[in-house]
Each structure stands twice: as structure tokens, then as C-alpha cells.
Amino acid sequence: MDEQTLKQAIERYSAAMFTVNRRFNAIVRELMPEELTVDQYYILSSIRSQGQCTSSELADIFCVGKSSITAIIARLFDKRWIRRIPDEKDRRVIYLSLTEEGEKLAAEIDLKIEGLMGNYLNRFTDEEAQRFLETYEKLANVLLET
Amino acid sequence: MDEQTLKQAIERYSAAMFTVNRRFNAIVRELMPEELTVDQYYILSSIRSQGQCTSSELADIFCVGKSSITAIIARLFDKRWIRRIPDEKDRRVIYLSLTEEGEKLAAEIDLKIEGLMGNYLNRFTDEEAQRFLETYEKLANVLLET
DNA sequence: GTTGAACTATTCAACGAATGAACTATAGCA
DNA sequence: TGCTATAGTTCATTCGTTGAATAGTTCAAC
Numbered sequence: 001m002d003e004q005t006l007k008q009a010i011e012r013y014s015a016a017m018f019t020v021n022r023r024f025n026a027i028v029r030e031l032m033p034e035e036l037t038v039d040q041y042y043i044l045s046s047i048r049s050q051g052q053c054t055s056s057e058l059a060d061i062f063c064v065g066k067s068s069i070t071a072i073i074a075r076l077f078d079k080r081w082i083r084r085i086p087d088e089k090d091r092r093v094i095y096l097s098l099t100e101e102g103e104k105l106a107a108e109i110d111l112k113i114e115g116l117m118g119n120y121l122n123r124f125t126d127e128e129a130q131r132f133l134e135t136y137e138k139l140a141n142v143l144l145e146t
Numbered sequence: 147m148d149e150q151t152l153k154q155a156i157e158r159y160s161a162a163m164f165t166v167n168r169r170f171n172a173i174v175r176e177l178m179p180e181e182l183t184v185d186q187y188y189i190l191s192s193i194r195s196q197g198q199c200t201s202s203e204l205a206d207i208f209c210v211g212k213s214s215i216t217a218i219i220a221r222l223f224d225k226r227w228i229r230r231i232p233d234e235k236d237r238r239v240i241y242l243s244l245t246e247e248g249e250k251l252a253a254e255i256d257l258k259i260e261g262l263m264g265n266y267l268n269r270f271t272d273e274e275a276q277r278f279l280e281t282y283e284k285l286a287n288v289l290l291e292t
Numbered sequence: 293g294t295t296g297a298a299c300t301a302t303t304c305a306a307c308g309a310a311t312g313a314a315c316t317a318t319a320g321c322a
Numbered sequence: 323t324g325c326t327a328t329a330g331t332t333c334a335t336t337c338g339t340t341g342a343a344t345a346g347t348t349c350a351a352c
Contacts, residue, residue: 001272010263011277016282018188021167023289026209042164055301061184063172070302070338075337092300092347096333117156126147128281133155135270135278136162143169144268214310216331223310238329247316280331284315 031112035079036105043072044081044098044106052097081105177258181225182251189218190227190244190252198243227251
């Protein structure tokens with residue numbers, strides 16, 4: 001690929017990424033219940049998929065400082081969607097997990113988002129979707145290495 | 147595709163999207179100069195690619211309210227990276243364009259990001275990258291229709 | 293055993309981004 | 323003319339984020 005073609009590809013790539021992210025985010029925001037922000041949902045969802053995790057782990061996953069996580073967790077804790085469970089061995093660490101209400105809330109939204117994404121997935125053939133997913137995951141892994 | 151496979155695909159999709167967005171955003175943030183946030187750069191970049199545009203157009207593109215744009219523009223204007231040019235026909239509208247310094251700053255960062263993305267693109271074959279881009283743009287268009 | 297380095301989580305002040313309602317000014321149509 | 327729609331701003335409020343400072347804990351080396 002020559003210089004110029006590469007530049008154009010990157011340009012198109014940036015544009016597509018920007019549009020998809022912004023629009024998708026806006027649509028997901030519409031799905032959120034009154035009391036929950038999109039970021040808060042992602043935190044709930046992340047804890048849920050791991051069953052249990054720590055603030056530091058979340059900070060790594062979300063690529064933000066630990067104090068950001070502390071703030072979000074505090075809001076979710078106040079609303080009784082999250083439990084804090086001190087580790088018995090290492091008294092520095094506090095495990096986070098969902099309460100029953102948190103579990104229910106996350107499951108509800110997951111279902112909505114699943115439906116949403118299912119609708120978009122319909123627009124593509126199985127093969128196209130499959131290929132796309134594979135490359136996307138490959139990209140995610142490259143970014144995880146860094 | 148049966149129910150269960152679909153659900154798994156969506157799950158993998160969500161995970162990849164999340165990872166790519168978060169990590170990419172964090173890396174881009176590292177590239178920013180002290181005085182500029184990522185969002186501010188995207189605004190500069192958007193104005194630059196259009197040459198000239200209005201607040202309302204930016205609000206649509208970024209999927210946020212107009213008052214958000216007003217705030218960001220105010221910061222960029224204070225730093226002399228943006229010009230406000232009143233429309234002569236319709237005195238309600240104000241066109242935004244980059245100053246020379248704004249142009250220079252945006253070009254500088256564009257180059258950095260281009261280099262960054264070029265590095266990642268290297269990891270994929272031309273064909274894989276091409277296919278991925280096409281599907282990505284198709285998805286962006288689907289989201290634009292909504 | 294004590295000390296010191298490393299680590300976990302929290303607090304705090306400050307800032308940027310976003311919302312939504314209220315407002316100003318202008319345009320354009322009936 | 324007067325009504326309605328539109329473009330942009332202002333304001334109070336909330337959320338997410340940063341980075342520095344802090345408290346408490348672990349662990350390994352001395």
C-alpha cells in the first residue's frame with residue numbers, strides 16, 4: 001500500500017470509528033433508565049461478567065485512575081447495586097460484586113442492548129459479521145498488548 | 147445463526163468494542179499536548195475537515211446538545227484556535243473555522259495519530275484491513291440512517 | 293523484628309463535558 | 323403584522339476524570 005492510499009485508509013477509518021462510537025453511545029444512552037449513566041452501566045456490567053473484582057482491576061480495564069473508579073463505585077454503592085467485600089487474607093483489597101438488585105438491573109439492560117445489537121447485526125451476512133468480529137478481536141488483542 | 151450463537155457473538159462484539167475504544171482513547175490522550183483535551187481535538191479536527199461549520203452541525207455530528215458545543219468552542223476560542231464568522235445573510239448563524247495556529251496544531255496531531263494508526267494497521271494484511279474498513283463504514287452508514 | 297518500598301483504596305480540589313431549561317435574537321411564513 | 327421556528331448562549335447541576343496527598347497493609351531485605 002503506498003503512502004497516499006494508506007493515508008486515505010486511515011482517514012476513512014477514523015471517520016467510521018468516530019461515527020460508530022458517537023452514534024452507538026447516544027443510542028445506548030437512550031436505553032438507560034433514569035437513575036443510571038452509561039459509564040455506570042459499563043462498570044456494573046464489568047463486575048457482573050467477572051463475578052467479583054477490585055477497584056484496581058477496574059481502573060486497568062477502563063484505562064482511568066483509581067480515584068475515578070472510587071467515585072463511580074461510591075454512587076453505585078449508595079444506590080445499593082454493589083457490595084464491598086473485604087479480602088480476608090489481604091486487608092488492603094476490597095472485592096466488589098453486584099447485589100441482587102444490581103444483578104437484576106444489569107440483566108435488564110443487557111437484554112435491551114442485546115436486542116439493539118441484534119438488529120444491527122441483521123444488516124450483515126453471517127460471513128461478513130464473522131470476519132468483522134475476528135478482525136475486531138484481533139485489534140483488541142493488539143491494543144491489550146501495549 | 148441460532149439464538150445462543152447470536153448471543154455469544156454479541157457478547158464478543160461488545161467486549162471487543164469496549165476494549166478497542168477504551169485503549170485507543172487512552173493512547174490518543176497520551177498524544178495530546180498539555181493544553182488540549184481529546185474532545186477538543188475532535189472538534190478542531192471536525193471543523194478542519196469541513197473547512198467551516200456551525201455549532202448546530204457539530205452538535206448533530208457529536209450527538210450532544212448545542213450548549214455542550216458552545217462550552218467547548220468557548221475554550222478553543224479563548225485559546226485562539228478558532229474563529230467565529232457571522233453569516234451575512236442570516237444573522238443567527240455563526241460559522242466556525244480554524245485560525246492559523248489552530249490549523250497548525252490540528253495538523254500536528256493528525257500526523258501523530260496517523261503514525262499511530264499506521265503502526266496498528268501494519269499488523270493486518272491489506273485484504274483484511276480493506277474488508278474490515280468496508281464493513282466498518284457500512285455499519286457507520288447504518289447508524290447514520292437512524 | 294524493624295524498616296522501607298510497594299501496593300490498595302480513599303479523599304480532595306479542580307476541571308472538562310454534558311444536560312435541560314430559560315433566554316435573546318433573528319428569520320420566515322400566514 | 324404577528325406567530326412560530328431556528329441559532330446560539332447562559333446558567334445551575336451532575337458526572338467523570340486527573341493528580342496529589344493520605345491511611346493502612348503487605349512483604350522482603352537487612
